[in-house]
Amino acid sequence: MNKIFVVLPTYFDGSSVIEMVDEIQKIFESNFPELASHFVLVDDSCGKDKVLGNLSSELQNLKNLNLITCKVNQGNQGAIILGLDFVVSELDLGDLVLVIDGDGEDDPKDVKVLINTIKMDSTLDMVLAERGKRVTDIKFKFSLFVFKVMFYVLTGKKWKAGNFSILKSDWLLDHHEIMRAYNSYAGSIQSMAANKIFIKIDRKPRRYGFTQTSNKGKILHALNSLTPWVETIQIRSLLFFGFMFLNFLLSLVIVSILKFIYHMAAPNWFTIVIFSTVSLSLIALNIFLTSQMLISVINLTKKLTKNTVIKSN
Numbered sequence: 001m002n003k004i005f006v007v008l009p010t011y012f013d014g015s016s017v018i019e020m021v022d023e024i025q026k027i028f029e030s031n032f033p034e035l036a037s038h039f040v041l042v043d044d045s046c047g048k049d050k051v052l053g054n055l056s057s058e059l060q061n062l063k064n065l066n067l068i069t070c071k072v073n074q075g076n077q078g079a080i081i082l083g084l085d086f087v088v089s090e091l092d093l094g095d096l097v098l099v100i101d102g103d104g105e106d107d108p109k110d111v112k113v114l115i116n117t118i119k120m121d122s123t124l125d126m127v128l129a130e131r132g133k134r135v136t137d138i139k140f141k142f143s144l145f146v147f148k149v150m151f152y153v154l155t156g157k158k159w160k161a162g163n164f165s166i167l168k169s170d171w172l173l174d175h176h177e178i179m180r181a182y183n184s185y186a187g188s189i190q191s192m193a194a195n196k197i198f199i200k201i202d203r204k205p206r207r208y209g210f211t212q213t214s215n216k217g218k219i220l221h222a223l224n225s226l227t228p229w230v231e232t233i234q235i236r237s238l239l240f241f242g243f244m245f246l247n248f249l250l251s252l253v254i255v256s257i258l259k260f261i262y263h264m265a266a267p268n269w270f271t272i273v274i275f276s277t278v279s280l281s282l283i284a285l286n287i288f289l290t291s292q293m294l295i296s297v298i299n300l301t302k303k304l305t306k307n308t309v310i311k312s313n
Contacts, residue, residue: 001034001035001036002034002035002036002092002094002095002096003035003036003037003038003090003091003092003095003096004028004032004035004036004037004038004095004096004097004098004115005038005039005040005087005090005091005095005096005097005098006021006024006037006038006039006040006098006099006100007040007042007080007083007084007087007097007098007099007100008020008021008039008040008041008042008083008100008101008102009042009044009076009079009080009083009101009102009163010041010042010043010044010045010049010052010079010102010103011044011045011049011073011076011079011102011211011212011213012045012048012049012212013049013052013102013103013104013207013208014049014050014051014052014053015051015207015208016102016103016104016206016207016208017041017052017102018051018052018055019104019207020100020102020104020108021039021041021062021065023108023109024037024039024100024108024111025037025039025062027108027109027111027112031112031115032115035096035115036064037064038064038065038066038087038090039062039064039065039066040065040066040068040083040086040087041065041066041067041068041102042068042070042074042079042080042082042083043067043068043069043070044070044073044074044075044076044078044079045070045073045212046069046070046071046072046073047069052067055067066086068082068083068086070082075217075220075221075224076101076163076213076221077183077184077185077186077187077221077224077225078183080099080163080185081179081180081183081185083099084097084172084176084179084180084185085176085180087172088172088173088176091169091172091173092169093169093170093173094168094169094170095168095169096115096118096166096167096168096169097166097167097168097169097172098111098114098115098165098166099163099164099165099166099167099185100163100164101162101163101164103206103207103211104204104205104206104207104208105134105203105204105205105206106129106163106164106201106203106204107201107203107204110129110164110201113199113201114127114129114164114165114166114199115166117197117199118166118168121197123195124168124195124196124197125167125168125170125171125194125195125196126165126166126167126168126171126189126194126195126196127165127166127196127197127198127199128160128161128164128165128189128190128196128197128198128199129161129162129164129165129198129199129200129201130160130161130198130199130200130201131160131161131162131200131201131203132200132201132202132203133202133203134202134203135203135204135205143218147159147222150222151225151226154226154229154232154233154236154237154287155226155229155232155233155236156232156236157190157229157232159190159225160190160198161186161189161190161198162186163185163186164201165189167189171194175188175192175194178192179192182227182228183224183227184224184225184227184228186225187224187225187226187227187228187229188228190228191228191229192228233287234287234288237284237285237287237288238284238288240280240284241281241284241285241288244277244280244281244284245281247277248274248277248278248281251270251273251274251277252274254270255270255274
């Protein structure tokens with residue numbers, strides 16, 4: 001019997017997680033009895049979520065549930081990677097891995113859509129939930145808009161999905177170590193080569209209260225999502241730097257012609273143009289150099305991973 005592993009990262013969403021596990025388990029029993037379900041809850045509150053610590057008696061009776069408590073806060077993406085570290089050690093070919101956030105914004109009812117879709121097409125490696133409508137406040141919508149604009153400028157791609165997705169074990173077993181190096185689940189599944197499709201799914205409101213993630217955590221989460229695209233960002237920043245540097249040289253030529261040939265002073269706004277050109281060039285160069293350092297770290301991590309795998313064999 002093939003297995004399906006459900007990875008639920010949670011940060012003070014214990015009440016929601018308990019409900020979701022129960023609902024997803026019932027969906028499996030009613031619609032997918034051929035799949036043996038296993039739940040992996042990753043508590044990123046480091047055991048401070050008392051609700052999750054005192055699991056309901058109904059969940060305690062589930063033999064197919066593992067609760068992983070982080071020693072230090074990993075962030076949403078780090079918590080998922082930690083859960084996948086556990087899952088990979090239990091996977092067999094033909095198994096499925098479902099990732100769903102524990103705050104309730106991803107509706108357990110939509111799990112059926114993801115499973116049915118990936119089962120219908122044997123060539124698919126994964127199915128990702130493309131974000132449709134979502135119920136959030138204006139502050140979050142504005143922050144998400146800024147992130148999507150920044151992401152498009154840096155990568156030339158559209159940010160389409162979050163964590164809600166289902167993967168085949170064959171693909172995950174081959175790519176898990178690289179995903180760990182990036183430390184970004186949502187970014188990895190969108191950037192890495194795979195036979196994938198996106199299904200637009202609306203998000204629900206949070207089931208309980210407000211998110212406990214700090215503004216710092218949200219910013220780090222957004223920046224971390226860019227990691228899998230670091231090589232693309234590096235190339236685009238270098239091209240932009242070259243373009244702006246050529247504009248700077250052209251500006252100097254124009255100023256020289258005006259001053260020495262036509263004996264005219266450059267317009268006041270021309271100084272602003274040159275200053276802006278130099279500033280943008282320096283920003284692009286800084287992004288390029290930062291990307292290069294990050295690529296070096298990632299490549300070193302990949303090499304260490306490969307060496308570890310070789311030794312284990």
